[in-house]
Amino acid sequence: MARNPDRPLSPHLTVWKWGPHMLVSILHRITGAGLATVGAAVFVWWLVAVAGSAETYATFAGWATWKWSLIIWVGLTWAFFQHLLSGLRHFVMDSGAGFELNTNKFWAVMTIIWAILLTVAVWVYIVFWRLA
């Protein structure tokens, strides 16, 4: 069916298409849930290990520095920045600002781009400055 893309879509439950604002909304929830489960578990494990014995800390440190744990660390870093930036965006929107279509889309895309850039920056810093 031919559709003029300049025309708004009819507001109907089954007639919609993906937009950056929807992606950011669901990313905020996915990253929040990931931080609240995986992130919280790693954080609590770390504190319990510090307060425990040399063995409990060695077990944690062994896992933390295992090469495949890097996936978890990078994932948590990205989730942290995405959740932080989309959270700040929601904060601005809570004030009633930023609902104009172009503004809304622009900042939705910005949270995704900056979350990735900040994640890369942090890991470049860790790998080339702290671990080098």
Add this chain to the structure above:
Amino acid sequence: MTTDPSAAAAISPAAASSHDAAHHWGLERMLSVSTLLLFVWFFVSLLRLPALDQQSVSEWLRNPLAAVPMLFLIVSTFWHLKDGLIVVVEDYVHEAGNRFGWVLVINMLSLFGAGLAIVSVLKLAVGAAAA
């Protein structure tokens, strides 16, 4: 929305009464900001440690100036994550029994996780210094 507030309260404390909603909404945002600020402090502190070995970390947390913000970070973060997970469950779990079960599990695990973290910090902060 609800005709029986006590039924809503049984499912979600957040829905306990309508006039609490604005307060709860504001509290959620306060906790978002405090969690963010405390994590900035946390990551800056970690970067300033000479190393992340057990000795360095426990010496750091033995200082009240580190232990106190750390305890606030734990309370703020676990409260925030409990609220967030419950919002997600309330949106996607529609069956009342399942929803009650999920909210119960989230409350219990959040309290357990926060408890473990708090006791660990207190053990370092007020426990005997390592030889």
